[in-house]
Amino acid sequence: MTWRSRAITLGCTGALVAAFGHAAPAAAEPANGSPAPGPGERHTVTLLTGDVVRVESVQGGRQIATVQPGKGRENIRFSQSEVDGKLLVIPADALSLVAGKRLDKALFNVTDLIAQGYADESSPTVPMIAHYAKGVSIASAPTLAATTQGAELPSVNGRAVREDKKRAGEFWQSFTGPHAASGAVERITLDRKVHASLDRSVPQIGAPEAWAAGFDGSGVAVAVLDTGYDPNHPDLAGKVAKSANFSTSPDVVDRFGHGTHVAATIAGTGAAAGGARKGAAPGAKLYVGKVLGDDGTASSSEVLQGMEWAAASGAKVINMSLGGGATDGTDDLSVGLNELTARTGALFVVAAGNDGQNGASTIGTPGTADAALTVGAVDRKDELAPFSSMGPRQGDQAVKPDITAPGVGIVAARAAGTALGEVVDQYYTAASGTSMATPHVAGAAAILAQRYPQWTAQQLKDGLASTSKPSAGLNAFQQGGGRVDVAAAAVHPGVFATGTLNLGPVTNDSGPVRKEITYTNTTSAPVTITPKLDLRRGDGATPGDAVKLDKSTVEVPANGTATVAVSVDSAALVPGNYTGSVLVGAVHTTIGLVKEPPKHKVTVTGVGRDGKAHPMDIQIFGDDMRYDIVGDVVSDHPFVTELPEGTYYARAMFHTGWAPDEELAIVLKPEFSLTGDLNLVMDARNAVPVEIKTPRPSTLENIISSYAHREFGSRKISNYVMEFPGVRHIYVTPTQKVKNGTFEFGTRWQLTAPMLTATTLPWVGIKTELFYYASSPAISGFKWLDVVPVAADKPEQYAKARGKIALVTPAKDGTDPDAAAKQAAAAGAAMVMVVSLPEEHTYGHWQPRGDRLPIPAVLITNEQGMKLADRAKYGFTSLFLQGTPVSPYLYDVMQVTRDQIPQKIVYQVNERNSATVTANYHATGKDEWLSEQRFGWRPWEKTAINQYQRYAHTGTAREEIVSTDETIWQHRVNNKLNWDTFQPLAVGMLEQPRTFSPGQRATENWYAPVVRPAIPRGAGLETSRTGDTFAFRIPEFVDPETSHYAFSESAWEEVPDQVSAKLYQDGKLVKEGPAAWGKFPASADPAKYRLDLALTKTTPDWTYGTHTETSWTFGSKRPAEGKTDLLPLLQVDYGVQTDLAQKARAGRALPVEFTVRNQDGLAAPKNPQLTVEVSYDDGRTWTNVKRMDPIGGGRFRAVVGHPRLDRTNGFVALRVQGSDADGNAVQQTVLRAYGLS
Template identity: 35%
Template sequence: MATQGFVPAAASSATAPFVTAKSGDGGRVAWVTLVTGDRALVRGSGTRADVVVDPAPRFGVTQFQQFSRGGDRYVLPGDAAGLVRAGVLDLELFNVTGLVRQGYDDAHSASVPLLVQYTKGRAAAGASKSAGATVRRLLPGVALMALDEKKATASQFWTQTLTVAGDGAAGSTGSGARRLSNGIGRVWLNGKVWANLDQSVPQVGAPAAWSRGLTGAGITVAVLDTGVDTDHPDLVGRVGPTKDFSGKGNVEDGNGHGTHVASTVGGVGAASQGAYKGVAPGARLAVGKVLDDTGFGTFDSVIAGMQWAAAESGAKVVNMSLGAGRSDGTDPVSVAVNELTRQHGTLFVISAGNSGVDEAVSSPAVADEALAVASVSKSDRLSDFSSRGPRIGDGALKPDVAAPGEDIVAARPANIPPLGEPVGDGYQRLNGTSMAAPHVAGAAALLAQQHPDWTAGRLKAALMSTAAEVTEVSPYAVGAGRVDVARATSQPVTALGSVSTYLPWPNQGVVKRQTLTWRNTGTAPVTLALAARLTRRDGEPAPVGLLSLAADTVTIPAGSDASVQVTITAQDKTAAGQYFGVLTARSSNGTVSTRTALSVYQEEEKYELTVNLIDRDGNAPTSSFALLVDLDRVENNHLVAHGEKIRVPRGRYALHGNISTHRDGQEPTVSLISHPELQLDRDAVQTLDARVGKPMSITTDNLAARGGEHSVGMVSKISDCSCTYSMYAELDARFGAVFAATVPGTSSTSFLFLQSRQAYEPRLELFAQTAQPFEVPALWVNESPPAGRGALPVVYGGAGTPEDLAKIDARGKLVLFQVPEGIAWEEILLRTAAIKDAGGEMAMVTLADPALAGLAGGENPMTDPALPTMVGVGPTVQRFVDVVKAESTQASYVSTPVPNLRYELAYGAEHQLNTDQVHQPKTRDLFAVRAAYHDNAVNAVHSVAAVPGFAETIGGGISWFLPVHAGRERTEYFTPGTWEMFEQAGPSNIAIERLRFEAGRYYDIAWNKAVAGPSLRGVVENVSNRPLAWRKDDAIDVILPMFADSAGRPRMPWTAVGDSGSISLYRNGQHAGTVPVPDTAVFEVPDAVADYRLVAEADRKVEWWPLSTKVTAVWTFRSSAADDGNALPMLTARFDPAVDLQNRAPVGGDFSFPVYVERQDKETVDVTAFTVDVSYDDGRTWRPAIVRAVRDHWKISVNHTATGFVSLRAKATDAEGNTVEQTVLRAYEIGGTAGRRGAF
């Protein structure tokens, strides 16, 4: 499992300022484009985030899984599942909440950052020449290439460059199975990295080593961090080679983290008269700036710095006070640590991380060869923030050692704000494992000076074995103990290696033996008494007999080695679990002492499950899979292929199978077969047989609405996290067939079945007019395809080459041509141009690779084909090709690029599924929604989607976003029930409303209607399960939707690319802080009651947003810590003028419209004063509008004497003294004719 991003591992500073300000999480609403080209709308964070998937174009069945792991939510497409399962494609590429957290959502990144391991030079060359990606960096030392995959062409890059059509690899689904392109060995997310003394230096024993003449002289220590202040007195003359990997152009530290770390390693203490001297003041420092001045970097920048440090800088030791998310050690940076250590003998000392929880040691500290460092206080107590082990995946012991990381005083750069508490003129106090690691790196330099011939492994072993005990703390938190370089450099005996034993189930009575060795470099033999102690992670002692020693003493001859055998004997199953401890070896006088870390994992009760899959013809499918889901433990889920055996802990499981069945000349069927709750208490075989599947379909009585996607899903609710695992299949309702069922006789309260259908006119209908006409699945390639209907003779044009075209008469015909795998899209465009030159009317290309359907529908931003061009793939298309080759054929087509109809239909079942689910609702029985789509641009195309309300219980679903012409009204139909409605108008600019529909009733809804402005109530979609603006502990925490529409629907994400602005807070008239974003902020404030003024300003100057170009709001209210958890009493004014579908009001005469004064914490508000001013010159001059109260709102009157734009300014006060003043420049336009529907 790969990691999620790197951090300088610094925890909070020792003291906090009076008030601090930072941007908030923004409600976690974001579009995320995946490496496959699929998009996910992510709302919320963590395992219960709501995710709606908008799939990339594919032929045949589109399949997805949604699940939770490690506190995040994942969306895994079926055509990537096999590659993830094979371990060659990073699962973190599909961690949608993790991608948002790292800033890789679409609002913040136009590309998907990848790290590609290449095995052949031509793979690197091919990827680097692709139009779909930009090479960020080549890392030949570790055979990696950093690529930025352009999101606009992600589907194309995925199918043409990164992968090719597979061969039914286990774990991938249907015709979409993929394999990595030749020469590509593995693909990871290029994740983010971010940055994770006077008592502390003596604490690790440095002065004693100095007294022996050891200062690190002659040793180079590389510091990979945010750079250094090269002019700091403590570092002048100590810095050797430097190199920037952050893009800044130099290594000067604009953050402060790197300078602090570097001076802890080797600062001379000149600015403090030696008080804050580093551990190895004689060492030379090589500085690699791998993190930018904000403290962030990427995997590739860190790996590049590591490669330079190990191969070019001359460093014997490398300090990396940075980290990413937890990892099992297979992420690219951890792999690079191991590889570079083996290549160059470099010791990498790496901070463990600052999560403060178990099983959370971060990458790359989890690497086998890394010396991972935890943090302790100056009294040798475990720091609360220090990340604990063991390593996820295999339970290996990490971290390896500990060192002081609390209240560490070290150098601070001049002329930048301090990260922590300033100490004197040139220092600051910081906390974190970032501060602990450089103590160990300095200690390693002292030891390396003493033993210049020692390898990295020998240095690591010596520092671990001579560590001091950290009392009352398990080794899984501090490893062997706190580093003691005084002992490491003085005693002649070192313990080599450690004990890490795995006892797989069944294991009672199983015996494993391991030999431990001690090395004596002294001139006299040394006898040591041995004692071992193991405890569970909960502190309980290990059962007697689990670990024993062959001897209770060992004598190591001078200049030689001696060994003792350790025996591990598995006990009964009640002893299952992980044990950690230390083997101590002490001389009688205590002058020699070593510590060896111990780790034993007696596996819990596990059983083998064999999974068999059978298709509807009774055969074993070649490219189908099952998802095994632990119903009680969130982390335990597995993709399983037909015939595969898998060992899992005893417990309750669901097994969901996705089985494809081939059909000659037709699209394959898909069958979702589930055992909803399998009790696994012995070895078992479970068969999922597609032949028990029941037909699934949804159709309407409107024959024109025969197009659209049909989606089915199996869902399991997980008790451990109140979250769900789901598996979906989606296909064009016109082709293929869907079957589903639970295994006969089974049921579970954890099981849900969902079925939905979007029905509309097909965007393209193509029929082969043969003796038995049949429909051919095809998509337009053109971004703006023709609309209408027609019929053409069809001719087969071979591969579309000039030689093939010379053999046919293309004039006035549809030319059908086939291209083999590996043909670049640019070449296909050239062939369509040749068809046009030959007189062809239309073209259709058929592809060897089904996933190249991603090139259709405007997904390819390069030049459109020279003539209307379709694309098709699959068995039905091959049947069409065969017919055209064999006989003269006509084809008819109907093209509706933007459908006019819309039906959203959904049904579900619980516990079990054993009957047909064939639904044929009549239009009159559905709920009718009269929808109006507003937009200032006459020809704008919006997109819409809907998710049935019961999908809320499963964390989202699949929904295609359908195009709709703006500036029009239409009636849309829904099955009764609750729906979440999505409407996107402009890039990443989406509005959401949850509605409940009842059969036979109508509902009016207006999307994207002016006036856009602040809304904290209205129709607010808030996934944070908290008020948008609230008092939380000692913070004013606000999310400010500044561009909500006239109904109060915020557009999400709260801001769009190109937005600018700020939020400022004033407390009792004093400025408390400002953040440079207009949508979210968190201000830490004192507990006492105070008067607050919150000022927000948002500017949106982009071509697609001509109205509400500048929105400001000033709120006043009172708050104290007593209001914890409550919404702030903030008012807003919501304007709702009767504008036309272009958001224009009529010109001439008086114009009146309602205004609603709302307060987020109350249904009604007692307004004591309300005024509105109007401006016709973009706010340069203002005049009062006529305002009068009307029942639950206010009505204002203005005068429209000329065309132009109207700006509005409202001021309101309520009975409690809360106020708001909000201003919207260019609120709406004058110049239209508002109709009757305009005000709804």
């Protein structure tokens, strides 16, 4: 009989940059032809724990997310973060593993999992890399349950594994349980997706001068890890000495075009252009490792396999024009790169990435590796390309990139049959990106390796970086040392220097810091140098004497080295980011130095409302996102950390009590300064209740949720708490008004008329709060019943409860309400009331559908129930019952408090803060109940999350009072009641997000006739063409209300819908699919098209619109380059007036209005025409509607004369044909469009 309370704890940090996204062939802008995601895009993501997150896009860039715990995990809470549009959902039992680095946070980044193709519709598995503990052999390590083993990855002491999502529970037990499988596994990371990321450009880097001096890379092997190569391209003939395939594609042949372009930029002969388009090092030989598949993507484990092969094969230089999202350099690819360089001496030349438009700290992995020579892109004028990713590196703020190279409009070899970039001719194409810049540097490295064959990877890196050509106006985090100049490095002997020197981060407590620059003299005579320090903060300030060189002059011996030390007085240095260089003529060492504020010890403890230590969830956010804290604190273990000085925001949560008196206390400290060691006590003793008062009696019908939103400096932080129905009270601590930035606190309440109230006589004075058992019959109206105590372990006592309420006091182990109800009913009792144990959750969530118990059964708390039982023992005790099975009203309340939490929070619902919506819920079939939910966003929110469905009676209207004050609402209604109302409402018809004005009155009509496939008005769903690709977005179910639409949900139906979409071009079928949604091919030449969409829905809950057939005829030609054109698919809207049962009167004429229109964004159709036919026998015979009057704006008014009911099958079918002067047409048939009575 016990329902455990479940809570979703949502912590959203708006300023955090999600660490891991797609990595792209650092190739430039994507090709045209892929429509951007829009409203209606839906994804399901099963986390490795087995919990399921569903995400759906809506208008305005917002989205809905629902969280469903995995099987057997119904009591699990979740921590959610929404950061710069990225959604992170971490189950509570994974929090400590994420905090302890045993689990990669990217495994819970829902947005990135979808973007990388790891949503359930794209991948049945969760791809991971298992990292084994020191001393554990990869080959002999035990296998984690529910996983399949992939390649061994020695460079990270791990193995690629894939978890079967359907068996995620088994995996989670094997990893977190007490058995040995997880002991061998030190850490699990996401096997992230990696994507593929020269005529004027080769002279730009000085390559021809190096060739003239006899250095063209001859004898040097350069490995290219990419999409393979075209073995028949003239520019690569005889160049590839070794090749291997690590991708999921069948062979090493390049069908994407990226790898061929990159390989030719390094060592192409230019043969197809008469030698005019040589690569940077045409004498080098190539080892081609295909790690990216024919779609240009790969998993990290596939790339690691290629890296290990290339390094072991003897390649001196390894080009990686690919990458993943920005990291701090501790990810799998970066760690593997560092290890392979240390072991083999190979120099990895890596693209910085193409996320420069997102600002600083966007260098992608593995370009974040210390050992990588990381390459940004410049144009032909040596100006930074706008797409080129920039440093500093996340985490330690180290200098990246190391160097730049030409990466804009690079012409190189085109693989046969591909169209990467802008095609020049049969053999060449022009492309842009850091992918194109990287092979220039790899070629330069090959030339330098030929010149100095004994040099190590670090020396090659230093030689190129220290001789590069910096561009004025760019700092080290944008360009590293500058644009590569291979002539300066390889042709002219001289002095080279350490390329990059990272001096920080430092704090006051770091003490003196000293690091050395090594100068290498490649000449046969000593050279005296005079190094100069030029280091500046972002505002132009210099560090003064806080940073010094230990020598003003130094002699570098012939063919030898000398050092100059750079020292930092950490205490004297003013905090900030410094970049610059140590100059010796044109040779330079790029310097990066970060002075951080002092750090102090912070000890966090929690005190509950009762003054006792309690476990709590704690979150702390400051100016620097690197120090954000999200975790749990147990009552006897204070949380201790070190944080830098600055301004902070903290929030803690305490759960106490037992349902229905379980409470949540929230302690908020929206603004405090850290200037020394701090004991941070999150004290809930002075928390005040949040009270909601409504004009009519109300009770909590669903979950409570709350949030706190804080903005200060560059931070935008939102914490969310979502509680389940056992929690009935929220308390929050009053605060001072914030001095800087903004602060907002709010709560969300869903309240209806009490379903059942019970009142004792005034002199009895016992409070009673009753909760229906899930399968109880509901009481309607008023009843006056006596109460008779019955001991659960003495069933013979039920006999005295005939015609009365059997108040069942608990046995030692509690009471089974099912058994109690059946025993009481057998004895003739009118009702059973089950008393809970003292510390037992007493909450029931009534289900309106399903088998009923024989008599009403309710739950009551132990305290209330035992008082009532004691009173009943000593005399007459009665209860006055009032039942309201269907509430005529609902309050959707968003209580908002700004700037501070006051000493008292009492929110009175009234016309000054609310609007009234009359929601008409039309019946669609035999089901008497439907599910619905209203999602709410504050203006700064992107993701709305809700749990638990609400329900309403079909064929009725309900008055719904919703809060205003800038809150954005979206209503979703499913035409039937789902069995599991404890789970999120993931299906049904929805409207677009909207706001209301105080005092506004509005009406919503759900599932009114005629429901049919269409492009709805006002929903943001565009059916369009880009290039030679159609993007159809046509939902199967659209009602007459603006913006309402729903999809076929066969996976949720007992009888699956039958849906078929077919596209014809000039009468010939070109594609068919299960929906008119997604990409369909278009001809390069103008053509006439017909799109047919057929739908049959025959479930018991669906009586109307049981079969529809729609054909759209339209003409289309290719849009202008880079443009997207909306398609002229004519739509017909229906204005049929029926009752809420979707029935009109038989034997009478019914005025009906039809509208012929285009989709939103297009002009009205020219000279629209319409014919209408009706049928009363499911389409066996049809009759023309003769009275059709055009009334302007594409509207037509018709009069449909209904026969007597006995001359029909009880339904009206409609068949319409619309057209316009441009030759576009639509024909639509809807069987059982509405009913007759």
